[in-house]
Amino acid sequence: MVVDDNTDILHLLKLRLQSAGHQVETAESGEHALAYMPNFQPQLVITDLCMDGMDGMTLFEKLKFNQPSLPVIVITAHGSIPHAIKATKQGVFSYVTKPFDSNALLDEVNRALAITGCDDTQTGGADSPFAEIVTRNTTVLETLQQAKMVAASEASVLIQSESGTGKELLARAIHRASPRANKPFIALNCSSVPDSLLESELFGHVKGAFTGATRDHQGLLLAADGGTLFLDEVGDMPLDFQVKLLRVLQERELRPVGATETKSFDVRIISATHRDLEALIEEGKFRQDLYYRLHVVQLELPPLRNRRDDIPLLSQYFLEQLSGGKRKKHFSSDAMETLASATWPGNIRQLRNVVEQTMVLSHTAVIPDTLVKKALKQDESRIIPFVDARDHFERDYLVEVLQVTAGNVTQAAQLARRNRTEFYRLLRRHHLDPHSFRGGNENFLPQSGNTTANAATAERA
Numbered sequence: 143m144v145v146d147d148n149t150d151i152l153h154l155l156k157l158r159l160q161s162a163g164h165q166v167e168t169a170e171s172g173e174h175a176l177a178y179m180p181n182f183q184p185q186l187v188i189t190d191l192c193m194d195g196m197d198g199m200t201l202f203e204k205l206k207f208n209q210p211s212l213p214v215i216v217i218t219a220h221g222s223i224p225h226a227i228k229a230t231k232q233g234v235f236s237y238v239t240k241p242f243d244s245n246a247l248l249d250e251v252n253r254a255l256a257i258t259g260c261d262d263t264q265t266g267g268a269d270s271p272f273a274e275i276v277t278r279n280t281t282v283l284e285t286l287q288q289a290k291m292v293a294a295s296e297a298s299v300l301i302q303s304e305s306g307t308g309k310e311l312l313a314r315a316i317h318r319a320s321p322r323a324n325k326p327f328i329a330l331n332c333s334s335v336p337d338s339l340l341e342s343e344l345f346g347h348v349k350g351a352f353t354g355a356t357r358d359h360q361g362l363l364l365a366a367d368g369g370t371l372f373l374d375e376v377g378d379m380p381l382d383f384q385v386k387l388l389r390v391l392q393e394r395e396l397r398p399v400g401a402t403e404t405k406s407f408d409v410r411i412i413s414a415t416h417r418d419l420e421a422l423i424e425e426g427k428f429r430q431d432l433y434y435r436l437h438v439v440q441l442e443l444p445p446l447r448n449r450r451d452d453i454p455l456l457s458q459y460f461l462e463q464l465s466g467g468k469r470k471k472h473f474s475s476d477a478m479e480t481l482a483s484a485t486w487p488g489n490i491r492q493l494r495n496v497v498e499q500t501m502v503l504s505h506t507a508v509i510p511d512t513l514v515k516k517a518l519k520q521d522e523s524r525i526i527p528f529v530d531a532r533d534h535f536e537r538d539y540l541v542e543v544l545q546v547t548a549g550n551v552t553q554a555a556q557l558a559r560r561n562r563t564e565f566y567r568l569l570r571r572h573h574l575d576p577h578s579f580r581g582g583n584e585n586f587l588p589q590s591g592n593t594t595a596n597a598a599t600a601e602r603a
Contacts, residue, residue: 147195183284191217202234208281281573286312299313301443344363349400351399445533461501474508536572
């Protein structure tokens with residue numbers, strides 16, 4: 143996306159970028175660019191630094207809040223170079239000066255796309271490592287953008303999302319996009335293995351190490367050597383084993399149960415959980431040092447209820463996938479409306495199950511609404527699941543305090559009696575932009591920091 147209030151420059155930039163093979167959308171102002179974002183997910187933004195209305199730096203700050211990995215290149219006049227240098231220190235990818243050299247601009251564009259992984263790993267392409275992740279949702283696309291960037295590194299990744307959102311699918315895509323793609327990818331659900339067997343499952347054991355150990359067992363860490371080990375539901379791991387796992391990951395050596403010699407391994411760890419590990423740390427149920435070892439980069443996949451624009455796309459994808467070349471079926475308009483408005487406590491896993499069930503039971507090419515309602519068991523699902531209720535309350539509460547403080551994050555965090563870091567984390571989780579709440583009441587809170595009755599409500603929350 144190219145943003146400039148000078149239509150001549152805008153047209154020139156579009157032509158030069160298109161001639162280099164890029165798809166280009168244009169916006170004549172920062173406000174126009176932000177309004178267009180929900181319908182167009184750019185892989186790079188090029189914006190003039192000095193524009194009437196919203197300037198390029200303000201646009202960058204608003205983009206950064208919701209899409210932190212989106213690279214932004216600013217165009218500046220020679221007299222504004224100090225401002226451009228300052229912008230790069232604040233996170234802008236790079237800058238070019240007017241009058242700009244086409245080759246220099248294209249070099250910066252190619253460099254930005256190469257670093258972010260957009261030049262050769264387009265989501266949705268048949269050969270893309272991320273091709274199996276079907277989406278048009280901007281939040282998911284931003285997560286995939288971050289995943290492409292982290293795939294090339296050796297950093298440990300923690301995927302924090304609800305059950306059924308596709309955490310293992312994302313982990314496999316990261317592995318396929320990484321230099322370890324030709325080595326094993328092995329997954330383990332930590333909650334499915336009894337606590338007493340977890341050490342043997344991961345580290346292995348020798349024959350006779352315990353009752354029932356009739357032969358040597360390699361263990362998943364050694365089996366995944368050179369590749370990736372995916373630890374799902376890591377938040378359910380028992381506390382005493384967390385100590386052992388941390389030591390093994392730090393030393394990159396392990397000793398199978400019953401063995402006397404250690405063995406080295408080279409494995410990248412991707413972990414996932416539906417639980418709030420920071421809350422578990424506060425409760426003394428998860429080790430903070432292990433959390434930092436696993437949580438080098440955190441990725442989040444939104445629940446299906448927060449990506450309803452993907453429901454028709456996913457439904458059709460599952461229908462085609464499950465039909466196996468048989469006669470194609472599709473949902474009636476009423477049935478699709480029911481799918482789009484459901485609460486989906488089981489997320490994408492539940493959606494796939496509903497699609498499969500209705501496809502099999504439908505006698506016609508058009509799947510009726512009655513079958514969908516029966517599959518969803520709506521009459522039994524009127525009570526909102528606890529996690530949904532908490533999610534709705536949390537978002538409504540954040541909206542309220544942002545409205546009261548006119549988007550002032552410092553005052554909002556003070557009102558909620560939370561530190562700014564945690565408050566920003568909550569805003570990101572619910573995709574709330576404090577700038578959109580700017581208006582009156584900027585000085586709602588007194589300087590002394592005393593709070594109103596609402597603060598008491600916040601504390602109880």
